[in-house]
Amino acid sequence: MPEKRLLFKNIDVPGIDGIEVYEQHGGYQSLRKAVLDMTPDAVLQEVMASNLRGRGGAGFPTGRKWSFLPKDGRTRYLVCNGDESEPGTCKDQEIIYRIPHLLIEGVVTSAYAIGAEDAFIYLRGEFKTGYAVLERAIAEARAKGYVGDNVLGSGRRVEITLYLGAGAYICGEETALLESLEGKRGNPRLKPPFPATAGLYSMPTVVNNVETLSAVVPIIQMGGAEYAKLGTERSAGTKLFSVSGNVRRPGNYEVELGKVTLRELLYDIAGGPPEGHEFKAVIPGGSSVPFLTPDKFDTPLDYESLQAAGTMLGSGGVIVLDDRACIVGSTLRLMEFYRHESCGKCTPCREGTMWLNQVLQRLESGEGRPGDLETLADLCSNIDGQTFCPLGDAAIGALASGLKLFHDEYEAHITKGGCPMGEVVR
Ligand SMILES: Cc1cc2nc3c(=O)[nH]c(=O)nc-3n(C[C@H](O)[C@H](O)[C@H](O)COP(=O)(O)O)c2cc1C
Ligand code: SF4
Structure with missing residues (x-):
């Protein structure tokens, strides 16, 4: 107790950012299983069964989002949202910088599932080093046949294009992101139409967060039903929480949804308040959600419980203020x-x-x-x-x-x- 590492399972393994070490620890086995043993629809069904909800903030069910794509033969795109500009949130960054192959494997597996030949990873403008890390990792994956014209000899093409934004928070909003990716000013679009019907270049598009797409890897590995047993019925799986501010051990922590309370996250995992101080308030879901005060710290960390407590899980950015804060x-x-x-x-x-x-x-x-x-x-x-x-x-x-x-x-x-x-x- 109480960390539960699926995405972060191998994050501390030296050299895990390189493809050889990643493969030695089971890397790319999910992709192999998906493209060689499963149909795209079977992969989608596993993601449906997992009850995975989007980790970008809104918590929309991922399998359902994928199933909205019209079956009309038009080109489809997958866009990975790596903008991560929400104050207090730095979990996607940790995946990108430290386990880039997990994201690449998740992106290619998901692109295969939705029938997209082209996937885009949109990074916030400040992630210049992350861009270089991913660029190198994609080249490694291409050399091994995991990315490119003929993924693992399956006859399927999945190409990944990296894109660095220009440093605007609004470009994390999915339609503004699509505008920006098309080379325009990043203003949000009117919805509907939603990206599923008219997204990138007006084509059917799925936009998913970095953590969401990375979670597809363990889902295919363990099976959707097994994944759904983690967490709670409506908040399945594990979630990364970025704990920052007045705590002794700030950092990114992965826990099972609904199985750990905010108090346990703050005290048992993040080490409690700095010596001589007490917690005053927490913004638990990135900077965009209401405060929680210590009388609510026994709230389990899942979508429903946090909502019932008057706030939201959001991006999982837990901003902590102690008694010195105004x-x-x-x-x-x-x-x-x-x-x-x-x-x-x-x-x-x-x-x-x-x-x-x-x-x-x-x-x-x-x-x-x-x-x-x-x-x-x-x-x-x-x-x-x-x-x-x-x-x-x-x-x-x-x-x-x-x-x-x-x-x-x-x-x-x-x-x-x-x-x-x-x-x-x-
Ligand atoms: C102002 C604003 C900023 C956002 N920033 C991000 C972001 O940085 N990363 C992200 O994944 N989603 C962000 N979102 C949510 C996206 O619009 C979208 O819901 C998400 O990328 C969908 O992915 P998911 O279903 O995997 O969560 C933002 C939304 C708004 C309104
Ligand atoms: S569209 Fe309106 S609400 Fe959205 S960022 Fe622009 S000004 Fe703000």
């Missing part, structure tokens, strides 16, 4: 990020994040005035559900909950003429 300062820091990353296409997000930023800045610098908290709440409710893409809702996730959970702290910034926390940890 909630106003922390939500200001997040709002600065969202204001900067708003693509500007729709008014509530473009203007709303700007105004939220200004009011929070005012509070933090001691110039808050009566009515500011009502203004913040009003701005949040005018963004909530009113924006063209989900970035608007993401921007207010922490703030709207912070205003309720830590109302006195926001109020004190007005009555005391600034931050009452002394030395501020943001």
